[in-house]
Amino acid sequence: MSTLVEECRDFIDMLHAKHHFSTHTLRQYQQDVRQFAEFLEERSRTSFAEVDVYTVRAYLSHLYDKGYARRTIARKLATLRSLFKHLIQRGRLTDNPLMLVATPKTEARLPRFLYPREVEQLLAVIDTGTPLGLRDRAIVETLYASGMRVSELVGLDLEDVDLATGQARVWGKGRKERIVLLGSYAIMAIGKYLKSGRPQLAAKCKDGLDQGALFLNHRGTRLSDRSIRRLLDKYARQLANLINLSPHVLRHTFATHLLNGGADIRVVQELLGHAHISTTQIYTHTTREALRQVYVDAHPRAKGAKP
Known part of the structure; x- marks a missing residue:
């Protein structure tokens, strides 16, 4: 095993142990460092100690x-900064060539979200006549009603959800616990899934033991975040206007609809589990329809004049 591979693996193991990142995030880190290692191997470099500022550039x-976008390149560079910081902390390196490399400037990108009618269209294409359909309806309702991250959703156990109070306990970034609210539609959808969908899925588990996960796959085991992305993509393909649908789009939708409905931004911050208010402020964009309606309702001369 090459030194590059060993150091990459050691870095990923450290991230997994210390930061409790989601499977999706860890996979991105892993792809980023592997891609850089392959770039070095193609140039006969066998260790990160052989990397200088010219190599990074x-x-x-x-x-x-x-053809990578600036935002993607900036993320990959951030991964390398974390990698080299780790190598220095472990005593593998003494100098950090990344200190002399500037991060590519990226344009601010507003989060994509769905309009209420698009949420209704998405829910309408889910066939709730099957156990998997009941599960999928409950998943979409829960993501939209709570704004939880996909990693938080797949981590839910039966004991984390209290339908009587309409609350769920989730574990966010850094294993921080918080309570999210579900809303009546999500409560109803989860209830139907627990009654008529989950028992059939749980029965398919090979060892016959119910693992206690809330959302199960067709084999009766816990759903993965990748499976959630696939099922959303499946339904999005049935609706021409819902391209690039992801769990995070539903999280954006949750935040946007709350703010457009008049919710205080600090309340939204708490519900999303953001450590800093600046992260939540990106959601303060509003739709043109919402802006126009506020104008019509508030301005004394916005409404049609009487002849």
Whole structure:
């Protein structure tokens, strides 16, 4: 095993142990460091100790030539900064060549969200006549009603959900616990799934033991975040206007609809589990329809004049 591979694996193991990142986030880190390691191997570099500022800049040029967006390149560079910081802390390196490399500037990107009618269209294409359909309806309702992250959703156990109070306990980034609210539609959808969907899925588990996860796959075991992304993509393909649908789009939708409905931004911050208010402020964009309605309702001369 090469030194590059060993150091990459050690870095990923550290992230998994210390930061409790989701499977999806860890997979991104892993892909980023592996891609850089492959770039180095193609240039006969066998260790990260052989990397200098010119090597990093050549790698960034390589990514630009490959057609990667600035935002993606900035994320990959951030991964490398974390990697080299780790290597220095472990005593593998003494100098950090990333200190001399500037992060590519990226344009601010407003989060994509669904309009209420699009949420209704999404829910309408789910066939609730099957156990999997009942599960999928409950998943979409829960993501939209609570704003939880996909990693938080797949981590839910039966004991974490209290339908009587309409609350669920989730574990956010850094294993921070918080309570999210579900709302009447999500409560109803989860209740139907627990009664008529989950028992059939749980019975398919090979060892016959119910693992206690709330959302199960067709084999009776816990759903993965990748499975959630796939099922949303399946339903989005049935609706031409819902391209690039993801769990995070539903999280954006949750936040946007709350703010457009008049919710205080600090309340939304708490519900989303954001550590800093600045993270939540990106959701203060509003739809043109919402802006127009506020104008019509508030301005004394916005309404049609009488002849």
